[in-house]
Amino acid sequence: xxxxxxxxxxxxxxxxxTSPKALSxxxxxxxxxxxYADPESHDLRCALAEKHQVGFENVVVGEGIDGLLGYLVxxxxxxxxxxxxxxxxxxxxxxxxxxxxxxxxCVPYVADKECAELLVRTANREGxxxxxxxxxxxxxxxxxxxxxxxxxxxxxxxxCVMVVDEAYVECAPADAAMTVDIDxxxxxxxxxxxxxxxxxxxxxxYAMGSSELVGAFEKVRNHFGMSRPGQAAAxxxxxxxxxxxxxxxxxxxxxxxxxxxxxxxxxxxxxxAANFVAIDCQRGEDYAREVLNALARRGIFVRMPMVWPQSxxxxxxxxxQADLDLLERHLPHALDEAxxxxxxx
Amino acid sequence: xxxxxxxxxxxxxxxxxTSPKALSxxxxxxxxxxxYADPESHDLRCALAEKHQVGFENVVVGEGIDGLLGYLVxxxxxxxxxxxxxxxxxxxxxxxxxxxxxxxxCVPYVADKECAELLVRTANREGxxxxxxxxxxxxxxxxxxxxxxxxxxxxxxxxCVMVVDEAYVECAPADAAMTVDIDxxxxxxxxxxxxxxxxxxxxxxYAMGSSELVGAFEKVRNHFGMSRPGQAAAxxxxxxxxxxxxxxxxxxxxxxxxxxxxxxxxxxxxxxAANFVAIDCQRGEDYAREVLNALARRGIFVRMPMVWPQSxxxxxxxxxQADLDLLERHLPHALDEAxxxxxxx
Numbered sequence: 001x002x003x004x005x006x007x008x009x010x011x012x013x014x015x016x017x018t019s020p021k022a023l024s025x026x027x028x029x030x031x032x033x034x035x036y037a038d039p040e041s042h043d044l045r046c047a048l049a050e051k052h053q054v055g056f057e058n059v060v061v062g063e064g065i066d067g068l069l070g071y072l073v074x075x076x077x078x079x080x081x082x083x084x085x086x087x088x089x090x091x092x093x094x095x096x097x098x099x100x101x102x103x104x105x106c107v108p109y110v111a112d113k114e115c116a117e118l119l120v121r122t123a124n125r126e127g128x129x130x131x132x133x134x135x136x137x138x139x140x141x142x143x144x145x146x147x148x149x150x151x152x153x154x155x156x157x158x159x160c161v162m163v164v165d166e167a168y169v170e171c172a173p174a175d176a177a178m179t180v181d182i183d184x185x186x187x188x189x190x191x192x193x194x195x196x197x198x199x200x201x202x203x204x205x206y207a208m209g210s211s212e213l214v215g216a217f218e219k220v221r222n223h224f225g226m227s228r229p230g231q232a233a234a235x236x237x238x239x240x241x242x243x244x245x246x247x248x249x250x251x252x253x254x255x256x257x258x259x260x261x262x263x264x265x266x267x268x269x270x271x272x273a274a275n276f277v278a279i280d281c282q283r284g285e286d287y288a289r290e291v292l293n294a295l296a297r298r299g300i301f302v303r304m305p306m307v308w309p310q311s312x313x314x315x316x317x318x319x320x321q322a323d324l325d326l327l328e329r330h331l332p333h334a335l336d337e338a339x340x341x342x343x344x345x
Numbered sequence: 346x347x348x349x350x351x352x353x354x355x356x357x358x359x360x361x362x363t364s365p366k367a368l369s370x371x372x373x374x375x376x377x378x379x380x381y382a383d384p385e386s387h388d389l390r391c392a393l394a395e396k397h398q399v400g401f402e403n404v405v406v407g408e409g410i411d412g413l414l415g416y417l418v419x420x421x422x423x424x425x426x427x428x429x430x431x432x433x434x435x436x437x438x439x440x441x442x443x444x445x446x447x448x449x450x451c452v453p454y455v456a457d458k459e460c461a462e463l464l465v466r467t468a469n470r471e472g473x474x475x476x477x478x479x480x481x482x483x484x485x486x487x488x489x490x491x492x493x494x495x496x497x498x499x500x501x502x503x504x505c506v507m508v509v510d511e512a513y514v515e516c517a518p519a520d521a522a523m524t525v526d527i528d529x530x531x532x533x534x535x536x537x538x539x540x541x542x543x544x545x546x547x548x549x550x551y552a553m554g555s556s557e558l559v560g561a562f563e564k565v566r567n568h569f570g571m572s573r574p575g576q577a578a579a580x581x582x583x584x585x586x587x588x589x590x591x592x593x594x595x596x597x598x599x600x601x602x603x604x605x606x607x608x609x610x611x612x613x614x615x616x617x618a619a620n621f622v623a624i625d626c627q628r629g630e631d632y633a634r635e636v637l638n639a640l641a642r643r644g645i646f647v648r649m650p651m652v653w654p655q656s657x658x659x660x661x662x663x664x665x666q667a668d669l670d671l672l673e674r675h676l677p678h679a680l681d682e683a684x685x686x687x688x689x690x
Binding site: 008011013014015017018023026027029030031032034035036037063064066067092099194198199200201202203219220222223225226227228229230233 | 353358360361363368374375376377380381408409412415437444539543544548564565567569571572574578
């Protein structure tokens with residue numbers, strides 16, 4: 001539209017920013033960026049292994065979860081291989097599956113939630129090679145306890161790898177995060193520095209699992225894919241637990257305010273364990289899209305789920321007070337506008 | 346060995362550093378790295394398109410040439426597909442070909458040079474899908490004129506894509522650089538900010554070619570693979586032609602000094618169009634490896650070609666005066682040591 005957004009609350013970024021310690025490390029590493037980064041990400045992997053109480057060989061670092069999902073799919077999917085996910089869950093995972101010729105079987109959300117039980121049952125029935133589960137989920141923000149997922153994993157065929165995408169887990173209640181069990185050859189857990197750590201632009205994700213599965217990434221990954229500033233910043237961010245705690249508090253407050261803004265307009269929103277809130281616009285997908293477009297015309301960038309029935313919602317990322325002031329001011333007008341366009345034309 | 350190298354002149358990095366303008370942009374972008382980078386690399390691609398007088402749709406940006414080579418191989422190689430390269434040329438390209446199950450046919454260097462004529466003849470004979478040529482070459486630093494490569498391209502089957510890896514071309518004589526011909530569907534030229542631009546740790550490479558071939562990368566690439574600091578730095582680096590010219594002058598002087606150091610020890614070196622010099626140790630591969638190891642024990646990091654007969658050489662990257670002072674001081678001792686180990690034990 002030829003204009004910059006005034007409020008960028010659509011990409012689930014962390015507007016509360018990167019840890020100052022991570023930033024400082026990033027700046028320092030920038031000055032050394034004439035040198036390649038360590039292709040093994042040795043120091044970062046050591047720190048991650050310590051944090052998660054696993055071995056160095058159980059951690060692989062990559063260019064965001066997107067990159068790691070691509071490598072995983074490459075390793076396990078060939079034309080015709082079946083993969084199971086939820087309809088409307090992370091599209092980039094589906095992109096990789098389609099890219100390698102896999103057969104994607106989608107199960108519906110159950111009560112706006114990715115349903116581990118249904119996913120596993122379907123994976124077993126279809127003879128899937130991978131079953132994908134984001135916990136917390138994007139775009140709805142719902143979550144399951146790690147314990148309930150582990151229970152389903154016990155029922156999953158050993159020939160099928162469960163990938164648990166924990167991109168948002170730092171924002172979630174403590175019972176959400178999986179304990180990485182390196183003795184399970186068919187579990188891989190992925191995390192990122194893009195969300196709660198506020199480093200989306202630095203491209204650092206990691207995956208954890210058995211040494212056999214994680215070790216296999218060495219055969220396909222881009223060994224020099226990591227940037228030096230990204231590696232350094234991630235390492236420093238891990239050492240700034242205080243910043244993380246404070247950011248998560250800010251995210252929680254911001255989510256409460258978003259829910260309040262919706263409530264004042266008599267709209268429901270879905271309780272979120274992530275860094276965004278799905279607001280139920282209650283009038284179908286086309287109406288939700290008009291709300292989104294009307295907000296965009298007013299300089300507010302939000303997104304929406306792409307698959308019905310989740311697509312009755314708009315998805316608003318946690319924002320600053322200023323961002324949410326704009327949302328509060330413009331959302332009523334956007335709703336009016338969308339209503340006029342949809343129903344009075 | 347539990348110690349840091351005193352001279353890091355083995356990875357063909359640019360010790361003369363990044364453009365201050367690029368650094369400044371990188372620092373600024375670091376502060377905004379809570380945001381994702383632009384998945385289209387719009388501004389950077391526009392600038393690259395302008396520089397090379399091609400269209401926006403003829404340029405794809407990726408996580409270094411390594412990443413782009415991986416995508417290219419993925420698109421064109423399936424199990425059994427034939428690919429032609431030179432024996433001892435860039436191993437990461439071979440890694441990708443093996444990774445996708447391709448059949449790699451290697452032709453020898455001719456007079457320490459990748460031979461376009463032999464490569465093309467072999468590609469035609471073997472029905473190859475890709476023929477790889479680095480110009481200038483790594484690890485020997487030799488080069489061919491773009492004109493002579495174009496002549497061979499004219500003879501190449503249209504079913505085979507020629508990839509010209511110009512990682513080092515900014516250091517080479519002006520007649521080395523290919524003019525990108527977007528009307529040729531089977532030519533792709535790759536460049537990087539890792540070498541002359543001094544941004545190895547930022548992971549920015551790009552490829553240019555017909556809109557059909559370049560557009561196909563959209564179907565397989567990691568759309569959020571680029572870092573925000575890397576994108577910003579690359580864009581700024583393009584606007585600092587002066588720094589590039591000055592760095593290339595320093596590289597040239599450094600290469601001359603390396604050749605002089607070798608000459609004083611009665612060793613030949615190969616005239617280099619890249620940012621390193623291959624020094625001929627004249628006594629076979631095992632001896633060259635002992636020289637390399639002896640230098641390493643003295644805190645000097647260099648590398649060597651991996652395939653005979655190029656492996657008679659060690660490869661020394663352009664270094665600072667201090668780096669080369671160390672090389673000058675230690676190389677005679679390293680040669681003595683290697684000689685003793687090889688011939689007097």
